[in-house]
Amino acid sequence: MHATYRLIDPLSPYRALARNYALVVQMAKRDVKSRYRGSFMGLFWSFFNPLLMLTVYAFVFGVLFHARWNRHETNHLAFVLIMFAGINVSNMFSECATRATTQIIENANYVKRVVFPLESLSWSAVGAALFHLLVATIALLVIELVAFHHIPWTVVLFPIVIAVFMPFVAGTVWLLASLGVFLRDIKQAIVIATSALMFLAPIFYPLSMIPGKYRIFWYLDPLTVIAMASQKVLFFGELPRWDHLGLYLIVSMLFAWGAFAWFQRTRKGFADVV
Amino acid sequence: MLYENGSIVVEGLSKRYEIYARPADRLKQMILPKVRRWMRRMEKAYFQEFWALHDVSFTVARGETVGIIGCNGSGKSTLLQMVCGTLYPTAGKVKTGGRIAALLELGAGFNPEFTGRENIHLSGLLYGITDAELRSRYQSIVEFADIGEFIEQPVKTYSSGMYVRLAFAIAAHVDADTLIVDEALSVGDVRFTQKCMRFLREFQKHGTLLFVSHDPGAVLNLCDRAIWLDKGRMLADGPAREVVEQYLAEQHAADRATLGEQVVVQNSLFKDESINAGATHLPDMGVPKDVIDPRQEILNGCAKRNLIEVFEFDDTRIGKEFGAGAIRIRGVRMCVPGGKAIRMTSAGEAVDLEIDANVLEAIEAPIFGFYVKDRLGQRLFGDNTYFSYHDKPLKLSRGTGLRARFRFRMPILPVGDYSVDVAVATGTQDSHTQQHWVRDALVFQASDSTMRHGLVGIPMHAIEIERIAP
Numbered sequence: 001m002h003a004t005y006r007l008i009d010p011l012s013p014y015r016a017l018a019r020n021y022a023l024v025v026q027m028a029k030r031d032v033k034s035r036y037r038g039s040f041m042g043l044f045w046s047f048f049n050p051l052l053m054l055t056v057y058a059f060v061f062g063v064l065f066h067a068r069w070n071r072h073e074t075n076h077l078a079f080v081l082i083m084f085a086g087i088n089v090s091n092m093f094s095e096c097a098t099r100a101t102t103q104i105i106e107n108a109n110y111v112k113r114v115v116f117p118l119e120s121l122s123w124s125a126v127g128a129a130l131f132h133l134l135v136a137t138i139a140l141l142v143i144e145l146v147a148f149h150h151i152p153w154t155v156v157l158f159p160i161v162i163a164v165f166m167p168f169v170a171g172t173v174w175l176l177a178s179l180g181v182f183l184r185d186i187k188q189a190i191v192i193a194t195s196a197l198m199f200l201a202p203i204f205y206p207l208s209m210i211p212g213k214y215r216i217f218w219y220l221d222p223l224t225v226i227a228m229a230s231q232k233v234l235f236f237g238e239l240p241r242w243d244h245l246g247l248y249l250i251v252s253m254l255f256a257w258g259a260f261a262w263f264q265r266t267r268k269g270f271a272d273v274v
Numbered sequence: 275m276l277y278e279n280g281s282i283v284v285e286g287l288s289k290r291y292e293i294y295a296r297p298a299d300r301l302k303q304m305i306l307p308k309v310r311r312w313m314r315r316m317e318k319a320y321f322q323e324f325w326a327l328h329d330v331s332f333t334v335a336r337g338e339t340v341g342i343i344g345c346n347g348s349g350k351s352t353l354l355q356m357v358c359g360t361l362y363p364t365a366g367k368v369k370t371g372g373r374i375a376a377l378l379e380l381g382a383g384f385n386p387e388f389t390g391r392e393n394i395h396l397s398g399l400l401y402g403i404t405d406a407e408l409r410s411r412y413q414s415i416v417e418f419a420d421i422g423e424f425i426e427q428p429v430k431t432y433s434s435g436m437y438v439r440l441a442f443a444i445a446a447h448v449d450a451d452t453l454i455v456d457e458a459l460s461v462g463d464v465r466f467t468q469k470c471m472r473f474l475r476e477f478q479k480h481g482t483l484l485f486v487s488h489d490p491g492a493v494l495n496l497c498d499r500a501i502w503l504d505k506g507r508m509l510a511d512g513p514a515r516e517v518v519e520q521y522l523a524e525q526h527a528a529d530r531a532t533l534g535e536q537v538v539v540q541n542s543l544f545k546d547e548s549i550n551a552g553a554t555h556l557p558d559m560g561v562p563k564d565v566i567d568p569r570q571e572i573l574n575g576c577a578k579r580n581l582i583e584v585f586e587f588d589d590t591r592i593g594k595e596f597g598a599g600a601i602r603i604r605g606v607r608m609c610v611p612g613g614k615a616i617r618m619t620s621a622g623e624a625v626d627l628e629i630d631a632n633v634l635e636a637i638e639a640p641i642f643g644f645y646v647k648d649r650l651g652q653r654l655f656g657d658n659t660y661f662s663y664h665d666k667p668l669k670l671s672r673g674t675g676l677r678a679r680f681r682f683r684m685p686i687l688p689v690g691d692y693s694v695d696v697a698v699a700t701g702t703q704d705s706h707t708q709q710h711w712v713r714d715a716l717v718f719q720a721s722d723s724t725m726r727h728g729l730v731g732i733p734m735h736a737i738e739i740e741r742i743a744p
Contacts, residue, residue: 022399022405023396023399023400026395026396026399027396030385030388030392030396034387107385109383109384109385109386110383110385111360112355112360112361113360113378113383114358114360114376114383114397114400115358115359115360115400116383116400179301181297181300182297182298182300182301183297183298183301184297265304266301266304268362269300269301269303269304271360271361271362272291272292272294272300273294273297273300
């Protein structure tokens with residue numbers, strides 16, 4: 001029978017990870033590998049892809065638009081790197097969210113044919129996205145080192161920022177994976193929603209551009225806190241707002257708990273409609 | 275663990291499939307009825323229901339082998355899926371102990387994009403086998419599957435045979451306490467099927483086996499016990515042989531019913547009939563001289579001969595007959611050719627199997643036939659009168675008596691109990707209505723056999739060793 005979780009336990013989402021750790025790693029590895037299967041350069045794409053994207057952004061925003069981050073940070077390349085730090089966070093989220101909607105349908109075998117810990121699929125999706133984030137971040141740091149001959153020490157705090165983000169991403173996957181089974185239209189809606197979240201977070205512009213009284217709405221975008229913290233630790237060499245991150249962690253874990261419980265409650269219905 | 279590893283307890287198990295017009299209705303069903311109840315309004319169902327399984331209960335002890343038979347749609351797979359835990363019961367409980375390995379349908383649980391190797395790895399993880407353990411078994415799994423280079427190819431490129439080979443190979447290597455096999459063997463080739471059967475026989479010695487098949491022969495061959503499901507209900511649970519025979523009789527009745535003929539399967543068939551007409555005389559067929567085993571004389575003289583003891587036809591065998599009833603079998607005998615009924619014979623001797631019957635309604639072209647079955651109910655050999663008479667069909671009026679005679683040499687049989695089913699039907703070889711089928715009409719016992727392997731021995735015309743050029 002399926003492993004059961006005490007859903008009343010707020011740590012149950014992480015027990016799902018601990019219990020199926022080997023499986024999660026295996027599935028995530030497989031996921032990463034399969035993306036570039038058959039392509040000539042294979043895994044190199046996950047490194048060159050962000051690098052090439054960065055070049056495109058540098059050309060468009062730097063050369064064509066002469067964009068600057070703010071009054072203090074006038075370098076065009078700096079603008080591109082700051083933007084890139086935010087985009088990476090947004091990509092991690094949208095990649096997981098988009099694929100979550102079809103996750104269960106694509107793994108119909110695991111719903112109907114074997115006793116599979118479906119709840120672990122969420123963690124392996126996060127794991128695969130983490131890998132891509134890691135590679136993209138390395139690309140960012142390489143450019144930063146080449147262009148500015150300097151990488152701030154605060155880079156070491158980046159894993160903490162992402163750790164705070166992870167429960168939220170995993171929760172999103174549980175929620176959308178479950179809804180995606182029953183509401184097939186959700187897949188289309190998610191594409192719009194993820195780009196809306198990206199543009200409404202201070203990724204292409206600093207939050208200071210937003211008048212103070214509206215900023216509170218920007219903080220409702222789940223990407224805002226994480227994107228800003230990433231920009232700080234990866235480029236500005238500043239400490240992230242620990243109070244923001246702390247609050248974010250609490251909300252993020254509560255959300256993951258609720259989404260996990262929802263997933264576990266609704267999974268009984270998967271086999272009826274997949 | 276509360277339950278002994280390998281045991282299965284099924285209590286009042288029911289499964290209602292909820293058929294939803296749209297996936298979103300499934301979500302509504304999960305939420306809205308509760309809301310409506312809370313608002314004190316009428317509950318409303320968002321699905322059409324279909325009961326695939328209805329109140330099924332049984333217990334399987336560790337080490338038992340149970341066959342599950344039934345036609346398509348009888349709920350076999352649904353039952354197995356609930357035992358495995360991939361389906362949630364609507365009502366009732368399933369309790370299992372220990373590790374269950376399942377071969378449900380084709381390619382159960384494989385990820386089609388993954389290679390065979392990756393799927394082996396993944397399945398191992400699902401069965402809770404440690405990495406180190408899996409690595410040590412990997413070679414053995416690959417050898418068992420025997421699909422060559424394909425092990426490195428995505429599973430979606432596999433033929434159905436390769437799928438099953440891989441699935442079976444994995445299931446065979448996970449140290450399961452319970453193995454569930456659902457019709458999976460039918461797509462493998464002969465060599466692989468035999469390999470699987472050898473594995474299953476070995477597995478039976480210590481593990482619990484649930485075996486589903488449309489092939490009654492395979493069920494008889496493997497199982498001591500059988501469960502018969504029909505339209506989601508359990509019709510019978512008992513010794514495999516009895517259950518399978520009941521099932522086959524019922525199947526025949528159902529087949530003929532679609533053709534508008536009524537075949538009755540019940541205990542009290544022909545209870546008060548008593549027509550006694552003289553037997554029509556069949557020509558003496560003579561005793562064939564050509565197929566006498568050269569060892570016959572020696573064997574007959576020593577204690578090694580294969581003695582066969584025949585028990586009498588018991589015409590009160592209630593519950594072991596069925597048929598449409600236009601002819602009734604009234605007696606079955608084993609005789610010396612052209613002579614008296616015998617109680618004892620031995621392998622290699624010619625015997626007559628005589629079947630007497632009374633015609634109760636005018637019919638044409640009766641076909642008499644028989645099967646000799648072993649202890650498990652597997653049919654060893656048999657024959658019928660169809661080809662001997664198909665160009666000169668007998669027209670028979672009500673009240674005629676008939677005697678059919680089959681003369682053959684008794685083959686060599688391994689020590690054990692045997693029985694003979696006799697039947698009379700009308701129609702043709704391919705499409706016929708059983709008028710009267712008597713199960714186990716004769717039983718006999720073979721003892722002191724020289725034969726050890728195989729199901730039936732045939733007389734050898736010559737046995738010699740010759741020197742030839744090396």
